[in-house]
Amino acid sequence: MELAGRPNVADYFPLLKWFDPQGLRRKTQFHVNKAFDIVGAFLKERIEKRQNEGGGMKKEKDYLDVLLEYGEVDSGCFQKFSSTAINVVVFEMFTAGTDTTTSTLEWAMAELLKNQKLLEKVQHEIRSVIAQGNKITEKDIDNLPYLKAVINETLRLHPPLPFLVPHMAMKSCNMFQYDIPKETQVLVNVWAIGRDPNAWKDPLEFKPERFVESNTRLDYKGQHFEYLPFGSGRRMCHAVPLVSRVLPLALGSVLHSFDWALPDGIRAEALDMRERMGITLRKQIALKAIPMALKA
Numbered sequence: 001m002e003l004a005g006r007p008n009v010a011d012y013f014p015l016l017k018w019f020d021p022q023g024l025r026r027k028t029q030f031h032v033n034k035a036f037d038i039v040g041a042f043l044k045e046r047i048e049k050r051q052n053e054g055g056g057m058k059k060e061k062d063y064l065d066v067l068l069e070y071g072e073v074d075s076g077c078f079q080k081f082s083s084t085a086i087n088v089v090v091f092e093m094f095t096a097g098t099d100t101t102t103s104t105l106e107w108a109m110a111e112l113l114k115n116q117k118l119l120e121k122v123q124h125e126i127r128s129v130i131a132q133g134n135k136i137t138e139k140d141i142d143n144l145p146y147l148k149a150v151i152n153e154t155l156r157l158h159p160p161l162p163f164l165v166p167h168m169a170m171k172s173c174n175m176f177q178y179d180i181p182k183e184t185q186v187l188v189n190v191w192a193i194g195r196d197p198n199a200w201k202d203p204l205e206f207k208p209e210r211f212v213e214s215n216t217r218l219d220y221k222g223q224h225f226e227y228l229p230f231g232s233g234r235r236m237c238h239a240v241p242l243v244s245r246v247l248p249l250a251l252g253s254v255l256h257s258f259d260w261a262l263p264d265g266i267r268a269e270a271l272d273m274r275e276r277m278g279i280t281l282r283k284q285i286a287l288k289a290i291p292m293a294l295k296a
């Protein structure tokens with residue numbers, strides 16, 4: 001992820017592409033190969049296990065089982081995925097899904113620890129819906145509008161992919177009064193769009209309320225152009241249904257089960273919120289937070 005986010009001089013002088021002057025392509029390829037070997041080992045192990053179990057038609061399947069079984073039922077219509085295809089898909093899920101989700105959770109916790117009142121408000125909502133000792137489940141999420149609003153607001157101020165993923169114009173076109181020649185690389189600055197004072201009131205303030213009160217029912221499905229943390233159109237993030245469950249479950253669980261404090265010596269209002277630029281937008285200084293057991 002670090003190498004993918006590093007500025008590459010060859011993007012500005014395409015002639016240099018073949019020389020790979022900073023060695024970025026070479027170094028990235030080294031790590032990609034390593035990751036492929038790791039995924040390849042999972043895959044081999046699972047295929048062997050399924051063969052030993054005799055077809056592996058077990059009741060509980062995970063993602064890898066589904067990929068391996070794809071096409072087995074109706075071989076007339078589908079071809080099975082090759083090992084290489086599965087390897088690529090699993091690799092892509094890890095690379096696209098890891099930093100994005102963890103960065104959102106880290107920023108959400110940081111914003112809440114910085115705004116104790118909001119932290120109390122969201123914890124109050126969660127704890128009044130889910131009794132102490134119980135766990136949050138997917139079906140609880142719809143009853144937690146403020147928790148969802150905290151996540152929405154985090155994605156507005158801290159979109160994990162601030163420039164989306166680079167796009168390329170397939171043909172010359174004119175969009176929003178800009179002439180875009182064929183094969184131009186286009187970066188969409190959703191970070192700036194989310195902070196645009198023409199679109200947002202008090203744009204720099206962390207106010208989850210705006211998503212609860214909003215009459216427009218703003219969402220991140222790619223149709224509201226002032227709010228595009230997952231992009232828009234046919235290359236937008238296809239994990240939105242997964243992420244809209246995983247983020248509230250993960251954040252809700254830690255907020256439900258523990259009280260939280262900053263380490264000694266760090267005042268909430270002085271919490272460092274600087275960003276570190278890369279392909280994903282991380283906190284420059286990793287958040288440290290202390291979980292405290294709830295009193296029975």
Ligand code: HEM
Pocket residue numbers: 092093094096097098100101104159160161164165166167229230231232234235236237238239242243
């Ligand atoms: C908070 C979490 C996430 C955010 C904010 C996010 C955001 C995005 C964005 C902005 C794009 C590019 C859209 C564009 O350029 O128009 C993208 C693409 C993608 N995302 Fe996500 N993502 C998240 C989580 C995930 C997860 C968990 C997975 C997989 C399990 C995933 C898989 C992908 C893939 C495979 C693509 C490439 C799609 C394509 O090029 O067709 N993302 N995501």
